[in-house]
Amino acid sequence: MISNQRIHFIAIGGAVMHNLAICLKNLDNQVTGSDDMFFDPSKTNLRDHGLLPESEGWDANRITPNIDLIILGMHAKADNPELLKAQELGLKILSFPEFIFEASKDKKRVVVAGSHGKTTITSMIMHVLKSMGKDFDYMVGAQLDGFDQMVQLSDAPVIIIEGDEYTTSPLDLTPKFLHYKHDLALISGIAWDHYNVYPTLDNYIDQFRQFIALTPDHGKVFYALEDKALCALVESVGSPDNLVPYGPHASEIVDQQTALLHDSGKTAIEVFGQHNMQNLQVAKNILNEIDVTDEEFYHHIQTFAGAAKRMEKMGENDQTIIFKDFAHAPSKLKATSTAVKNQFDNRTLVACIELHTFSSLNKAFIDQYSHTFDTPDEALVFINPKTVAAKKLEMISEEEVRSAFDREDIKLFTEAAALENHLLSQKWAAKNLLLMSSGDYGGLDLEKIKKSILN
Template sequence: MQHIHFIAVGGAIMHQLALALHRKGYIVTGSDDEITDPAKSNLAAAELLPAQFGWFPGKITSSVQAVVLGMHAKADNPELLAAKKAGIPVYSFPQYVYEVSKDKKRVVVAGSHGKTTITSMIMHILRLQGMDFDYLVGARVAGFDQSVRLSDAPLIVLEGDEYPASAEERKPKIFFYHPHISVLSGIAWDHINVFPTYDNYFNQFEQYLLGMAEGAKVYYNSEDTEVIRAISTSGGKLAVHPYATPPFHYEDGYPVMETADGNVKVSVFGRHNLLNMRAAIDVCMELGVSEKACFEAIASFMGAARRLEKVKEEPGLLVYRDFAHAPSKLRATLNAVREAYATHHLVACFELHTFSSLNEQFLNEYAGSMDGADDAIVYFSHHALKLKGLPTLDTATVKSYFGREDLIVSDDKEKLEATVRKHISGKDKPVFLLLMSSGTFDGIDWNSVSSHKK
């Protein structure tokens, strides 16, 4: 029985990988200097929560056969140093996932946006087809009890992240999966703290394609000029297949796909999501599922957690939240809502939360990104800036980068709540409140704030 130790076990994917190995029968131990929910509760339920927070080199015993190192752990971590001194193999989580899946057929969904949704759609279709497969996805998906599964299945579906693998291994996670089948969904600059220029960021995808085995299949977004450029420069030895937005029309706010076997009404909306759907269907067809069966299955897909997820509905008001945080994601999400709910008054509220979005060197990328909303609100907290070690910002500076005169920028949680209440009240047509963030707006209870009062 293998003993695997996790350094920084409290990470969103790290703890899910630990749980997956525990279910597989491995001995799993771990450490972290802080663990919050849901990881804390999940690990406690499996009796894997460390008794004390912190780093303890004594946990690196002779019984440990491998160490999985999370991105949160620094290069001078005492447990990491102890493992290296003892000659114990140290893996980043993508390296370890490859180790336990190198005999499987590997599907990897890569790109700046749409990864979680496409991966979730593939999983949904395969589950309804009764196929046995493992997976790793960065969100909660309906029909699945966990976000990582490792078993004896012959196939694994992986959401591929371009962020560095660990403090020991600075290459992007996607470099380590070596897919047989891949999706390249889009390329738009992100992670400025790691990739300081767009050219540097773009090159990661070129290197990803160049590192794939000859003849590997890549389904690429033919509506993204930067994806096309990457395929043209680096996809020569690969079997490349373009995909595009399928024919559809809207009925009562929901898209109806126009297929060869008739119309199929789906539960997710927005051109970008229908584009994602086409990518997922193409992959599933490559795995042996008929196109008709794919469309039948996708009709019941409700979306991944926090990806255009409904928060609340009451007369005259719809509230949705979305994980959108990069400029291209804001534009796509706003366009989706505008197209599906053309008769609604669209109030968009966006939180600057990531390192890139809070960095003044990157803020000019957001120019025009909130123009699709009737009322646009941007929020940031000085606490988030401090946590990320970034210089302070003021509301006027932030506003100047978005290029919208009537944009409201707030750096106060209570004022934000009051502003949102004001803008969703007293309208002469239904209101759609769209909340966009990779964070939590400092814990605001939107079910309470969003009460529609005239």
């Protein structure tokens, strides 16, 4: 394990980057870092661990010949003065995916990939392993309940990695997941996303083709059988024996409670939705491969309550439940809204999606949302004009939203106050609310809405 090294992070403020910096400091390395801006929670976390720089911005004087390693974040640009100085001095420079591989090359590496469900599947696997008291390392893209950090490195024999297809660094535009060189992996689906990075579907799919090609002879890749594009990709690469399909775990819903069905009987669980039955099945497949029995899986998965911001229950009373979800891509929107409606089919569902990402706000991409929002009884869309302007895009009209989603009764909101008034003007008896966004609805006070609805 890496220790007693002088390590400098360029763009230390990112979610994974600052967690990795804390991890390496805790392993007795001398860690420094820089960034041009800091936001919470990373700002507070770095300050609490004595890693927050005295000032924001880049300074080439921070880079000295006695630094053993530079870890480079994607947020930095190719002309970053600290990066240029490190290159001039011939220092060792690694992106964080390259570093994770270097730190785990003697371990069994499990990589969770795909367009959706990565954080949930990773957290399912981690939850079971932790509940069993097994030693493992991990790198996950969100803060999970029960885990202090998003990165852990130790002498454990296995590492669980959430591997995304975003580009690696300003020096390396290949996807991060190509660097981890998996032993075991899964692909949850390949629904086109990241329009700003992969402008065509074929270009996007090709990243997963390269990922599959890296599978060693002793390895396996589990792939979602219900994803047509993914199945077509598997067929195109020749369907080798180490590519293994999976479907949703058998389950039933009785009195708004989901239970897994298996040879030993039934196991009641806290999560729900057909997409989560798929997530559970492949989590079980991976755990079986690292010596977790079915009996152990069913015992420990009962207490899995879900990943943060993934179908998160904000509050409830005997008439209404309010859910918050990170869903923003078309496939995630459809899966999440359908899951809530099916689980509570005796209640009206009001669902609101904020179009916030570059892809979702782009008129060349928005048609991908066609028929993904059919399930809710009332479908609301929120767009913040300031977000559109910041991304240098053209504002989308209500008519264009209705056409793209192919739903004529969608209501578009562009101001937080108007959305708040609409939600608080309703009667909420036998009605659930689902809020989906990777943004903040223009500053909408969710706590106020929760209290008003539930009280």
